[in-house]
Amino acid sequence: MVxxxxxxxxxxxxxxRKISDKAHTExxxxxxxxxxxxxxxxxxxxxxxxxxDVHEMDVRLFKNFMLEELQLSASTxxxxxxxxxxxxxYLFSAKKTPEIPTLNINSVTVPKQSDFPVEVFLKLPYYxxxxxxxxxxxxxxxxxxxxxxxxxxxxGFYQKFNQLDFDEDETKFLNLYRNYIEPYxxxxxxxxxxLSRNRGANSPLLTVPAIHxxxxxxxxxxxxxxxxxxxxxxxxxxxxx
Numbered sequence: 001m002v003x004x005x006x007x008x009x010x011x012x013x014x015x016x017r018k019i020s021d022k023a024h025t026e027x028x029x030x031x032x033x034x035x036x037x038x039x040x041x042x043x044x045x046x047x048x049x050x051x052x053d054v055h056e057m058d059v060r061l062f063k064n065f066m067l068e069e070l071q072l073s074a075s076t077x078x079x080x081x082x083x084x085x086x087x088x089x090y091l092f093s094a095k096k097t098p099e100i101p102t103l104n105i106n107s108v109t110v111p112k113q114s115d116f117p118v119e120v121f122l123k124l125p126y127y128x129x130x131x132x133x134x135x136x137x138x139x140x141x142x143x144x145x146x147x148x149x150x151x152x153x154x155x156g157f158y159q160k161f162n163q164l165d166f167d168e169d170e171t172k173f174l175n176l177y178r179n180y181i182e183p184y185x186x187x188x189x190x191x192x193x194x195l196s197r198n199r200g201a202n203s204p205l206l207t208v209p210a211i212h213x214x215x216x217x218x219x220x221x222x223x224x225x226x227x228x229x230x231x232x233x234x235x236x237x238x239x240x241x
Contacts, residue, residue: 117222
């Protein structure tokens, strides 16, 4: 298990705050995750395990890791940063470290409900017929069936997709999609759902940057955030509501 510097003193400090067992566990998890990450990415700290070798950049890197790699929610990341802030302020007050690495770390903006494109799923038939990229509409339909965009763009996903049930509006769109994709299927001799429109491409599969360009353009047209992550998060929120 990773070493947490001055853990005994910090736990004694937490007792004076009379926090709940759940809050105590959250503190320990935050610290364990942070130092697990830092010992792997800070060469100086890996050698010394001295808290004086932990700096603001380490917290920034960990925050970005939670945001970009783990894709944790804004509220979860903010809670972790808050826990780390309490820890480092304690160490600073106890003169165990000359700095507070969390001092200039800003919280992640928590999206408002209005930031989520809920109407795309609540009015799915409308958006399947809207003047949007065929690939944007196909991705929206796939997400509405419970899949994320990485699954959707994997080679062979069409086999799973073709076994799904579709209502009348969805079938109408899929007929339009099939007419659109047929020339590319013929050219590439490939049955995958998202095929490159660039006949000089090295691979028949549509690239991630290409689908992002379609989504960005349609986001601007609809004034909705249609990014893959936001679409899937919105679907999950609606499914849980």
